[in-house]
Amino acid sequence: MPIRYSLFKLSSGDSVFYNKEIRYQIDLHKPYLFDSLPDGNYKLEYSNIINDTFIKNISLKDNQVYKSKIIFDSLSLQKYYKSVPINNLKNGESYKQYCWGGCVASMHSFYQIKNNDDIYYFNSYTEKNKKLTETDLKAIEKFEAEIYFLNGKGSCNSTGQMTYTFSKENKIDTLKEMTCNWHGYEILMGELNKK
Secondary structure, eight states: OEEEOSEEEEEETTEEEEEEETTOEEETTOOOOOOSOOSEEEEEEEEOTTOOEEEEEEEEOTTOOOOOOOOTTOOOOHHHHTTSGGGGOOTTOEEEEEEEEOSTTOEEEEEEEEEETTEEEEEESSOSSEEOOHHHHHHHHHHHHHHHHHTTOBOOOTTTOEEEEEEETTEEEEEEEBOSOOOHHHHHHHHHTOO
């Protein structure tokens, strides 16, 4: 799945060998090969999905080959898992998640999770009372941790950002995903709708 990014640049001193800006997309699985670079010191700059910038310093000599793996969408989620709604749902409780946003091709959706005697059920526009498997629960947990992590992060303007709400009883959490790159909801729905 291609993503947009705000920075991917290879330079040496005042010479720029490669530079792309936010309007471009990259394929996450496509390798970028810079061949026949002269010996010297290089700086590889790139930004991740939330627009943090990283720099890798590279020194090449004697036709040396240098390989680097860049993970644009890696997120540190550990501290969010314990607070996500799916992990705090007691027996007999339920919550709803609504999402909307986008510009010309706007999107609106929801899901509801119910816990009946520690058996979890999923409701959405397309599914009614689907009994969730352990794999389903892990996918929901990951999605929810990602959206809590991404809340307010990114540089997307108002027409491209997504809004997510989680409501349980009288409590509503409203979260803004502003990366224009994250596809977590689509990935989750694909996982939950596998036959």
